[in-house]
Structure formats: structure tokens, C-alpha cells
Amino acid sequence: MNVVVFFTDQQRYDTVGLHGNPLGLTPNFDRLARAGTFLKNCFTCQPVCTPARASLQTGRYASQLGLDGGALPDDAETLATHFKRAGYDTAYIGKWHLGGAEPVPTVKQGDYAYWLAANTPEIGSDAYDCRLFNQQGEPVSLPGYRVDAQTDAAIRYISQKRENPYFLFLSFLEPHQQNPQDAYPAPDGYREQYASRWMPPDLAALKGSADQQMAGYCGMVKRLDEALGRLVDALKSTGQLENTVIVYASDHGCHFRTRAHEYKHTPHESSIRIPALIHGPGFMAGGEREETVSLVDLPATLLDAANLEIPQSMQGASILPALRREPNERHREAYVEYENMNGTGRAIRTPRWKYAVQTDARTLPSYACAESYREAFLYDLEADPWELENLIDLEGYRGIAGRLRQRLLCQIESVEGRAPTIAPPVSIRPSGQRVLPDALGEL
Known part of the structure; x- marks a missing residue:
């Protein structure tokens, strides 16, 4: 069994159709979620990039990890550590934000065997200038809109002939803002499609920066969903889809400066609630789940799905027992750590x-x-x-x-x-x- 994590950055839960968005941004997400398991009530455990990503890699809360300078400890066991130990090929493509430096030193690459990533592409890259680094720290420029460029790289990876199953973590910057411009650069022609359209009620009431930025943000979400469809098509055409678990999640949401002087960092739904689904062996026809699931639960869930031992150090809990209708007290509420100014x-x-x-x-x-x-x-x-x-x-x-x-x-x-x-x-x-x-x- 293969595992692919399709990870977005700063994506609100209500950008997807199954959460009521009327703009048709996510037909591929909605289709996969209906066929597999839709995690209707999924939340980040820390609404900011680095600590949320640290929790997803380790299954532990950020307060317990000892993050130093925005970097994982060198001895931290990640998802890659566990899958590699079980004989999987492991790969990371895209945004990392756990390395503390650019390019990310090898010791800070989370134990991934294949590496094509950048620590902070929101600063060192751009929408039509995708620059990542290989494992040796050498720059690699990829053509096309950044979402497409990374998806192309992922499709090349999954299309390779190999003897072992693989664990691929595909991490996008989008729909996070491009920091130097404080803008949401959608693909050419996409922003215009969503200008002056539907606005989530919290943003309509509180304004913030959404009037200027929501159209570009929606355009980025649309392109991400198209990339998800392309990746699924590649898995299907290579005969891998039925034997691949696909996880879709985001590190946190976005409240467009309505709650604080930033885009996240608060415990409000717009900041902590995220879109999430799991599709593949063990998760088909799981339905729309009411259980409360945290980002910190996903590592244990993935190891459980692959029949691998869940280490006691992981503070999250697998959701598979709930799907099997076994007694479950772990998914009744979400616990969130946060910090702001x-x-x-x-x-x-x-x-x-x-x-x-x-x-x-x-x-x-x-x-x-x-x-x-x-x-x-x-x-x-x-x-x-x-x-x-x-x-x-x-x-x-x-x-x-x-x-x-x-x-x-x-x-x-x-x-x-x-x-x-x-x-x-x-x-x-x-x-x-x-x-x-x-x-x-x-x-």
C-alpha cells in the first residue's frame, strides 16, 4: 500500500463544496471525500505553519517538541522515519518550514530519502518562479505555476518503477499569501472568475482584508483542486489508485486579518478548522464523519492504516477504530494550542x-x-x-x-x-x- 499526503497551506474549511461553499472550487475534493471518508470536523492543533507542521510530522503537540528557531529537533522521529523503517520509499516535495534555514540542511530534512523542497517558498519563490532545493541543497527551478510545477514533480515520482511501496508528502504553499507582496497570486485568469462573488459570513461581517484578497485566494484553491484531480488521474492510469491511501489536509485556516493583525494565530473556526479527507484502502465508503479529528491524529491514523506500530510518544489517536464502530472516547473534542501578539x-x-x-x-x-x-x-x-x-x-x-x-x-x-x-x-x-x-x- 502506498500513501500520499496532499497538504495545503492556510486553507479555510469552507472553501470546499461539502462544507457549503457555492463557488464550485473543489469538485475533486468533494468526489474523493464522498467515495472515501470525509472528516467533517477536522481541526489543526496549532493555527500557524511551523508548529502545525511539526505536529503532523511527529504526532505530538508543538509545546512538547522543543522547536528551536522554527526547526524540528535533529532526533525527532517523523512520519518518514516510521515508514522508512517499515521498508517504504519516502519523499518530500514542496514547503517544509521546519528546517530553520534555506536551503534546509540534510539533518533537518525529516528523514525523507527523496527531497525536493524549500523551507519558506512564500519568501524565496513566487507563483510563476518555483524554486526548490534537492537533498544536497542545490537549487532546482521548475517550470509553470507553482502548484502545477510541484504536481508535475509528484507525478514523476509516483510514475517511477520501484520495488517498495512509497510514502509521498506533497506540500503546497497555496493558498497562503506570497509574503513580500502580501498578495494571493492565483493563476492568470483565475482571480477574475471569483471577484465580487460569495463571501463567508464571518468575513462579510468583519471585513478585514477579504474584499481585496478573497478572489485570488479562491483562484488558488481552484488550481489546487485541479492539481488533486491530476494526481488522482496519474494514480489511476498507472494502476495505483486502489492501493494508495490519499490524505488531504491543511495546516490551518485563514481569517484575513479579522481577528488579529495576522491571518491566523487565533482559536476561531476560520483559523483552526480545516478541510480533510482520506481515500483508499480502509477508508472507502467511510462516509461523512461527525467525530472531532485533530491534525495531530493523522500520523497515528496513517501508521494504523499501514498496519505499522503507533509509538507511545505520539499524542494523537487513530480514527480507524471509529470507522470500525469500536468504542472510542478520543475524538469528542479538539484541543488547540495557539499564540498571537x-x-x-x-x-x-x-x-x-x-x-x-x-x-x-x-x-x-x-x-x-x-x-x-x-x-x-x-x-x-x-x-x-x-x-x-x-x-x-x-x-x-x-x-x-x-x-x-x-x-x-x-x-x-x-x-x-x-x-x-x-x-x-x-x-x-x-x-x-x-x-x-x-x-x-x-x-
């Missing part, structure tokens, strides 16, 4: 509620664990799916906040080995006619 935070997302805490100031190193937090956010996702009203300081919701606080503390302790203190908001407002917590149902 206002502080370091932790959050929990249940089917109905979002509860988050953060430090009073950003005084800790990146990805650090705090000893104390203050309550920052509470959203009723059933009544307010776009998170336009923060309930954290309303008196009538203190009961709900207290119950969620205990669940969050349990999650923190399970990851970090200790429980911090969590203080209430600085002030509490009267609730007026608000429904009291006892009438609000299950968490």
Missing part, C-alpha cells in the same frame, strides 16, 4: 462550544507552556456559528465556562503533565434576558 493560549472545541484562555501578555517564548491563563473566548457555535459574539464575560454563561474550564484543564494536563491556573475575565457583565446555562443543553 496578545499572548499564549489554549482552547477546546466541542460539538457546540468554543472555550479559550490565554496569558495576559506575550511574555513567553514561542510554543511555551504557561503556568496561568485568563479566560478569553466563549462561543455558542449552535447559535453563533460564525463566532460574532463572545460570551466569556456574560454572567449567565459562567456555569458553562466552568464546565468547559475543567475539560480544558484535563486536556492541558494530559499533554503537558500539569494543570495551570485559569482566572476569570477581568469583569463580568449582567446577562439581561440571556438563557441561563442549565437550559443550554449538552456541551
Whole structure:
């Protein structure tokens, strides 16, 4: 069995048709998800590139990895380590952002045998100037729009004759912005197709930079979906599709500067919820899954699907038991670590509620664990799916906040080995006619 990870960067969950997007951006994603397993409630474990990618490579939370200067520790065991140990050929193509330098030193390449990647293509490459590096650190220029160039490289790799199965990680920059221009460069002619079209309700209400950038962003998502279709066609034409597990996911979402002075970094749905599917042996006809799945769960899931041992160091849990209808308590809620200019935070997302805490100031190193937090956010996702009203300081919701606080503390302790203190908001407002917590149902 082969494994291919199709990984995008900063893609909102609601860009895909199965999440209600009306623009027809993702027919290939939707088709694969319907045939395989659609992870309807999938979330990142850290809404920023480096820590999210570290968690996906290792199955561990970023706070426990000891990331130094944006780089994985040299001795970190990655997905490539485990698949290579099992006799797989391993390959990485595209954005890495875990090397701490450009080009990425061999020791920082995550144990991948084949390497055609760049640490930060959002800075050192461009939409029609795709420059990656081989394993020796030599620059390689690939022709075409960057999404197409990387897809061509991936198709060349999977088309090679080999004796061993392979694990291919195909990592795109798109639809992340090109940093020097702070722009979303879609392929020529694509941006124009989505100008002045549908806008997600949170962006319509809060504006941010979406009016200027959403059309280009949508054009990039469309081209990514076309690339997914090309890759699947290549697998089908070479007789590999039925024996290949395809995972589609993104490192985090994008709120277009509506929630902070950046594009992500917050615990809101637009920042933490991601599109995800798994297609292939063991996942066909899995249906639309309601379980809450984290990015940190995907490594264990992939090893489980390949019948490989899941190391105890992995903090995520395979979703295959849920597909087999076995008793499963691990996928009831998402736990998220985050940080932004206002502080370091932790959050929990249940089917109905979002509860988050953060430090009073950003005084800790990146990805650090705090000893104390203050309550920052509470959203009723059933009544307010776009998170336009923060309930954290309303008196009538203190009961709900207290119950969620205990669940969050349990999650923190399970990851970090200790429980911090969590203080209430600085002030509490009267609730007026608000429904009291006892009438609000299950968490």
C-alpha cells in the first residue's frame, strides 16, 4: 500500500463544496471525500505553519517538541522515519518550514530519502518562479505555476518503477499569501472568475482584508483542486489508485486579518478548522464523519492504516477504530494550542462550544507552556456559528465556562503533565434576558 499526503497551506474549511461553499472550487475534493471518508470536523492543533507542521510530522503537540528557531529537533522521529523503517520509499516535495534555514540542511530534512523542497517558498519563490532545493541543497527551478510545477514533480515520482511501496508528502504553499507582496497570486485568469462573488459570513461581517484578497485566494484553491484531480488521474492510469491511501489536509485556516493583525494565530473556526479527507484502502465508503479529528491524529491514523506500530510518544489517536464502530472516547473534542501578539493560549472545541484562555501578555517564548491563563473566548457555535459574539464575560454563561474550564484543564494536563491556573475575565457583565446555562443543553 502506498500513501500520499496532499497538504495545503492556510486553507479555510469552507472553501470546499461539502462544507457549503457555492463557488464550485473543489469538485475533486468533494468526489474523493464522498467515495472515501470525509472528516467533517477536522481541526489543526496549532493555527500557524511551523508548529502545525511539526505536529503532523511527529504526532505530538508543538509545546512538547522543543522547536528551536522554527526547526524540528535533529532526533525527532517523523512520519518518514516510521515508514522508512517499515521498508517504504519516502519523499518530500514542496514547503517544509521546519528546517530553520534555506536551503534546509540534510539533518533537518525529516528523514525523507527523496527531497525536493524549500523551507519558506512564500519568501524565496513566487507563483510563476518555483524554486526548490534537492537533498544536497542545490537549487532546482521548475517550470509553470507553482502548484502545477510541484504536481508535475509528484507525478514523476509516483510514475517511477520501484520495488517498495512509497510514502509521498506533497506540500503546497497555496493558498497562503506570497509574503513580500502580501498578495494571493492565483493563476492568470483565475482571480477574475471569483471577484465580487460569495463571501463567508464571518468575513462579510468583519471585513478585514477579504474584499481585496478573497478572489485570488479562491483562484488558488481552484488550481489546487485541479492539481488533486491530476494526481488522482496519474494514480489511476498507472494502476495505483486502489492501493494508495490519499490524505488531504491543511495546516490551518485563514481569517484575513479579522481577528488579529495576522491571518491566523487565533482559536476561531476560520483559523483552526480545516478541510480533510482520506481515500483508499480502509477508508472507502467511510462516509461523512461527525467525530472531532485533530491534525495531530493523522500520523497515528496513517501508521494504523499501514498496519505499522503507533509509538507511545505520539499524542494523537487513530480514527480507524471509529470507522470500525469500536468504542472510542478520543475524538469528542479538539484541543488547540495557539499564540498571537496578545499572548499564549489554549482552547477546546466541542460539538457546540468554543472555550479559550490565554496569558495576559506575550511574555513567553514561542510554543511555551504557561503556568496561568485568563479566560478569553466563549462561543455558542449552535447559535453563533460564525463566532460574532463572545460570551466569556456574560454572567449567565459562567456555569458553562466552568464546565468547559475543567475539560480544558484535563486536556492541558494530559499533554503537558500539569494543570495551570485559569482566572476569570477581568469583569463580568449582567446577562439581561440571556438563557441561563442549565437550559443550554449538552456541551
